[in-house]
Amino acid sequence: MNRTDAITLLPLIVVAGTSVLAMLATAVRRSHVFTLCMTLAGLAAAFGCAWPAGARAPRQVTALLIIDDYSLFYFRLLIAAVFAIAILTYDYLRKRDLHREELYILLLIATVGAMVLVASSHFASFFLGLETLSISLYAMIAYLRRPRPVEAGIKYLVLAAGSAAFLLFGMALVYADLGTMEFARMAQLLPGTPGDALLISGMVLIITGIGFKLAVVPFHLWTPDVYEGAPAPVSAFIATVSKGAMFALLLRYFYSAGALANRHIALIFTIIAIASMIAGNLLALLQNNVKRILAYSSIAHMGYLLVAFLVGGEFAVDAVTFYLVAYFVTTLGAFGVISVMSGGDGEPEQLEDYRGLFWRQPALAGVFTVMLLSLAGIPVTAGFIGKFYIVAAGASSARWALILILVISSVIGLFYYLRLVAAMYATPDKEPAAATMPAAFIGGAVLAALTCVLLWLGVYPNPVLRMIENVFPK
Amino acid sequence: MILIWLITILLASGVAAWMIARWSVLAARWIALVATLADFVITLVVWLRHYGQFSIVVQGNWLEQLDWAWIPRFGIHFHLALDGLSLLLLMLTFFLGIVSVLVSWTEIQHAEGFFHLNLLWVLAGITGVFLAVDLFLFYFAWELMLVPMYFLIAIWGHERRQYASVKFFIFTQLSGLLMLIAILALYFAHHAATGVYTFEYKQLLATPLSSSAAWWIMLGFFVAFAVKLPAVPVHTWLPDAHTEAPTAGSIVLAGLLLKTGAYGLLRFVVPLFPGAAHQFAPIAMILGVIGILYGGVLAFGQTDFKRLVAYTSVSHLGFVLLGIFAWNELALEGAVVTMIAHGISTGALFVIAGLLQDRMQTRDMGRMSGLWSTMPRLSGAGLFFALGSLGLPGLGDFVGEFLVLLGTYPVSRLLTILAAVGVLVATFYALRLVQRAFHGANVHEWKLPDLVKREALILAPMVVLLLWLGLYPLPVLNTFKPAMKSLQQYASRPMREAK
Numbered sequence: 003m004n005r006t007d008a009i010t011l012l013p014l015i016v017v018a019g020t021s022v023l024a025m026l027a028t029a030v031r032r033s034h035v036f037t038l039c040m041t042l043a044g045l046a047a048a049f050g051c052a053w054p055a056g057a058r059a060p061r062q063v064t065a066l067l068i069i070d071d072y073s074l075f076y077f078r079l080l081i082a083a084v085f086a087i088a089i090l091t092y093d094y095l096r097k098r099d100l101h102r103e104e105l106y107i108l109l110l111i112a113t114v115g116a117m118v119l120v121a122s123s124h125f126a127s128f129f130l131g132l133e134t135l136s137i138s139l140y141a142m143i144a145y146l147r148r149p150r151p152v153e154a155g156i157k158y159l160v161l162a163a164g165s166a167a168f169l170l171f172g173m174a175l176v177y178a179d180l181g182t183m184e185f186a187r188m189a190q191l192l193p194g195t196p197g198d199a200l201l202i203s204g205m206v207l208i209i210t211g212i213g214f215k216l217a218v219v220p221f222h223l224w225t226p227d228v229y230e231g232a233p234a235p236v237s238a239f240i241a242t243v244s245k246g247a248m249f250a251l252l253l254r255y256f257y258s259a260g261a262l263a264n265r266h267i268a269l270i271f272t273i274i275a276i277a278s279m280i281a282g283n284l285l286a287l288l289q290n291n292v293k294r295i296l297a298y299s300s301i302a303h304m305g306y307l308l309v310a311f312l313v314g315g316e317f318a319v320d321a322v323t324f325y326l327v328a329y330f331v332t333t334l335g336a337f338g339v340i341s342v343m344s345g346g347d348g349e350p351e352q353l354e355d356y357r358g359l360f361w362r363q364p365a366l367a368g369v370f371t372v373m374l375l376s377l378a379g380i381p382v383t384a385g386f387i388g389k390f391y392i393v394a395a396g397a398s399s400a401r402w403a404l405i406l407i408l409v410i411s412s413v414i415g416l417f418y419y420l421r422l423v424a425a426m427y428a429t430p431d432k433e434p435a436a437a438t439m440p441a442a443f444i445g446g447a448v449l450a451a452l453t454c455v456l457l458w459l460g461v462y463p464n465p466v467l468r469m470i471e472n473v474f475p476k
Numbered sequence: 477m478i479l480i481w482l483i484t485i486l487l488a489s490g491v492a493a494w495m496i497a498r499w500s501v502l503a504a505r506w507i508a509l510v511a512t513l514a515d516f517v518i519t520l521v522v523w524l525r526h527y528g529q530f531s532i533v534v535q536g537n538w539l540e541q542l543d544w545a546w547i548p549r550f551g552i553h554f555h556l557a558l559d560g561l562s563l564l565l566l567m568l569t570f571f572l573g574i575v576s577v578l579v580s581w582t583e584i585q586h587a588e589g590f591f592h593l594n595l596l597w598v599l600a601g602i603t604g605v606f607l608a609v610d611l612f613l614f615y616f617a618w619e620l621m622l623v624p625m626y627f628l629i630a631i632w633g634h635e636r637r638q639y640a641s642v643k644f645f646i647f648t649q650l651s652g653l654l655m656l657i658a659i660l661a662l663y664f665a666h667h668a669a670t671g672v673y674t675f676e677y678k679q680l681l682a683t684p685l686s687s688s689a690a691w692w693i694m695l696g697f698f699v700a701f702a703v704k705l706p707a708v709p710v711h712t713w714l715p716d717a718h719t720e721a722p723t724a725g726s727i728v729l730a731g732l733l734l735k736t737g738a739y740g741l742l743r744f745v746v747p748l749f750p751g752a753a754h755q756f757a758p759i760a761m762i763l764g765v766i767g768i769l770y771g772g773v774l775a776f777g778q779t780d781f782k783r784l785v786a787y788t789s790v791s792h793l794g795f796v797l798l799g800i801f802a803w804n805e806l807a808l809e810g811a812v813v814t815m816i817a818h819g820i821s822t823g824a825l826f827v828i829a830g831l832l833q834d835r836m837q838t839r840d841m842g843r844m845s846g847l848w849s850t851m852p853r854l855s856g857a858g859l860f861f862a863l864g865s866l867g868l869p870g871l872g873d874f875v876g877e878f879l880v881l882l883g884t885y886p887v888s889r890l891l892t893i894l895a896a897v898g899v900l901v902a903t904f905y906a907l908r909l910v911q912r913a914f915h916g917a918n919v920h921e922w923k924l925p926d927l928v929k930r931e932a933l934i935l936a937p938m939v940v941l942l943l944w945l946g947l948y949p950l951p952v953l954n955t956f957k958p959a960m961k962s963l964q965q966y967a968s969r970p971m972r973e974a975k
Contacts, residue, residue, distance in 0.1 A: 397657065409654065
């Protein structure tokens with residue numbers, strides 16, 4: 003590894019280094035504010051390092067990692083998201099009496115895992131990144147060490163370990179068939195193999211592993227419990243960074259290896275997409291817990307993303323990338339509201355907690371409304387442009403059936419978003435049992451920034467569209 | 477440039493009203509009033525300035541336009557344009573906007589700032605719909621109307637507001653998404669034929685489509701507009717939404733939102749897909765006639781004042797649907813005049829319903845009776861607008877419905893006869909309304925205050941306009957005629973079939 007390699011890897015190295023430094027600093031003296039500042043500084047530095055790295059891209063660093071415009075774009079996206087999550091975490095932990103500093107260390111390690119996933123071009127780095135991400139997540143989910151978070155953590159641990167085993171077995175089968183673990187090499191070999199049983203079963207097992215992380219139907223069962231049990235900022239991390247990184251990898255792996263050309267694989271993804279859209283939206287209807295509603299809604303959103311992914315063609319990658327950006331901003335905002343609203347001893351989870359919120363805290367309710375409307379894909383929000391892009395991608399290759407299902411299931415989705423909105427604007431008949439804490443300045447600032455980005459993306463998405471236009475290696 | 481001001485004035489003063497309501501509710505009301513008034517004056521000036529030269533539209537020009545690149549990645553432009561048709565509808569929009577603000581002056585007593593924000597923003601969305609000639613922008617504005625309207629019903633509505641608002645939102649959103657698919661299908665068909673990605677109305681007019689593609693895409697548009705119009709059988713959201721909305725919301729819904737559906741049919745469905753629309757015309761006209769009769773009969777059976785008026789809308793808009801798909805000069809003129817006259821007369825009936833509700837806390841006509849003895853002026857106004865609604869010659873609705881019938885006659889005699897029966901049904905429900913509410917003995921011994929100055933000030937211009945439209949509709953006809961002619965030209969251009 004020479005100097006150029008090191009520079010291209012700088013974003014990764016800086017984030018990893020920050021986690022080590024934070025750990026050492028915590029060993030010397032605990033300070034919540036200091037750890038936060040260190041985390042933020044490290045993330046900002048890593049974000050800045052994307053530019054010198056970009057000047058040298060695309061570059062294959064060892065067989066494991068590829069740093070190209072695509073990786074760098076997702077690096078920036080992930081880092082920016084973690085930046086927001088770190089601040090929300092501060093706001094969240096501030097009100098709680100426990101060791102706070104370790105969560106930042108775990109957050110940084112998980113981020114390293116997600117970044118490795120995004121940049122991986124080899125099964126080994128794929129698996130390493132995935133495990134780095136997952137193992138930190140086990141601890142992050144159970145961080146509060148109360149019955150429910152611990153239950154959620156164990157649930158995630160058992161299922162993630164199981165799915166990792168599936169993934170590993172799948173990789174072994176593919177390796178046995180093709181004799182390589184590099185994505186680029188597979189792309190050369192795949193057209194020659196007409197898709198024998200070994201390869202297909204390997205692929206299917208890999209899809210199982212990926213599907214678990216994305217929480218698409220039928221691998222979604224953990225999602226509501228984990229979202230509900232985990233602290234709100236950690237749920238935000240799972241919903242955005244963890245899923246986003248996995249989707250970026252999915253795109254790179256299946257597009258660069260050309261595996262979607264196989265009609266069995268395409269069929270499996272079609273079924274998963276349809277099932278996720280419908281089941282996610284229908285199941286969300288039955289919930290009264292806001293975090294569970296968001297969990298099911300995220301399942302449906304992964305379904306929408308898969309629609310664009312399936313379409314392929316010139317629109318698809320851009321559509322997926324833009325949608326992910328919009329989804330990141332929106333989901334962070336939604337969980338941000340929950341996190342900011344939560345007091346020292348719990349989170350406002352039930353629909354009832356939000357009844358009449360607009361009359362008590364109009365700004366917070368306004369932000370939440372905008373986020374929910376964005377999830378529902380209503381104009382002026384980023385979610386609208388994202389949905390438009392996906393439907394356009396589908397229409398560009400005449401996938402009418404898929405689009406129609408998307409449209410109908412998203413209308414079903416409207417019901418529960420509107421239920422939440424209606425609750426917030428309902429005139430309260432009684433005084434709320436527990437007065438919600440006034441939003442702290444720092445958490446409020448994150449929410450305000452996210453709202454601005456959301457509206458900017460919804461009204462004038464052009465700069466971002468141009469940015470992502472040429473990101474994917476053609 | 478003047479077009480962007482129409483929208484920004486509304487958006488900005490909406491926010492301003494919201495902010496300032498914290499300190500002074502009265503200031504918020506005045507801001508909203510001044511904003512709608514300013515927009516109305518602007519459109520009036522535009523009207524007077526262009527009066528006598530509306531025919532430039534026929535040569536493919538717009539009266540005013542504004543064209544900015546917005547999202548070049550998709551060939552999307554921020555393109556607003558004005559012709560005689562949109563000008564008239566805009567004037568109606570701002571006129572009813574003023575009425576809505578005035579009528580809410582005492583009715584809305586909580587969260588006044590947020591109310592005016594929503595009211596002005598829904599007007600802004602409607603303005604966008606009437607002005608957009610880029611299909612993406614059109615869809616954007618179309619969807620944008622929904623959210624503030626939803627809030628207007630859900631927060632300030634009556635007893636069953638949650639149910640009504642969600643139903644309204646879901647109906648329009650689903651149909652809107654179908655239209656989005658249709659727009660995108662047209663967009664890609666245009667690209668396939670010409671290699672150009674564009675949402676521009678005039679360019680898309682020339683898209684060659686196979687007849688089956690044109691049929692499906694046309695249907696996508698039609699469903700969206702039929703839900704808004706509303707045409708039977710997708711009208712069921714309307715009685716709920718109209719009944720539960722606050723008075724201002726009912727006025728905006730009946731007077732304006734329904735008109736966006738009719739406008740969409742006129743501007744997009746027939747000109748973009750003349751062949752398919754021609755094939756579809758018999759079905760659409762039958763739906764129109766069913767709407768006329770069904771709406772009228774149901775209106776006759778209502779006991780709730782607002783619900784009765786809501787069903788009359790189904791009936792009146794049936795005439796519009798019939799006239800549009802008869803697609804000849806007379807019928808089209810009739811359709812547009814009906815749109816305008818219905819906006820005024822139904823808007824006024826909702827004002828009266830609101831005034832009654834304000835005084836009596838009920839909309840149930842069983843509990844009214846003999847109101848004339850206690851509120852002669854208000855009851856007189858009620859009689860006047862009910863007569864307008866039943867199509868009394870000399871008032872605006874008559875001109876519109878008469879022209880529609882005249883234009884439909886050569887197309888289909890049977891449908892004309894059935895539609896004419898609808899006019900008769902209108903007589904029944906309108907007279908029943910007057911009899912039950914205003915005539916008879918004052919058995920419940922109501923003692924109520926008559927119209928105050930502000931309320932009279934709202935109703936008087938509506939009376940004048942309705943009379944003017946009924947007695948001397950020529951200036952209005954002259955304004956939109958050239959626009960209709962150019963739409964007819966688009967629709968009758970030589971058909972280019974795709975290979």
